[in-house]
Amino acid sequence: xxxxxxxxxxxxxxxxxxxxxxxxxxxxxxxxxxxxxxxxxxxxxxxxxxxxxxxxxxxxxxxxxxxxxxxxxxxxxxxxxxxxxxxxx
Numbered sequence: 696x697x698x699x700x701x702x703x704x705x706x707x708x709x710x711x712x713x714x715x716x717x718x719x720x721x722x723x724x725x726x727x728x729x730x731x732x733x734x735x736x737x738x739x740x741x742x743x744x745x746x747x748x749x750x751x752x753x754x755x756x757x758x759x760x761x762x763x764x765x766x767x768x769x770x771x772x773x774x775x776x777x778x779x780x781x782x783x784x
Contacts, residue, residue: 697731699724700766701773709776716759719752720776723761732763732771743784747774 726734734740737750752759758779763771775783
């Protein structure tokens with residue numbers, strides 16, 4: 696099992712997401728906990744050139760994304776949750 700943490704910034708961002716998007720984010724966190732950080736089964740999942748991972752939480756307008764990085768073998772940190780337009784990649 697993988698432990699998932701949120702950076703302080705990502706936790707604040709997640710709290711401001713619409714409820715439906717927060718539900719999708721919770722499902723992503725569950726998947727990461729049980730199946731690890733590589734989530735090829737999520738829409739538009741990719742490993743970024745920075746080594747971080749990202750996927751879409753909702754396509755359309757606005758598109759919401761999550762970005763996470765592997766801290767060590769059993770720990771993942773969510774570093775961004777929000778709109779694609781404001782994503783830090």
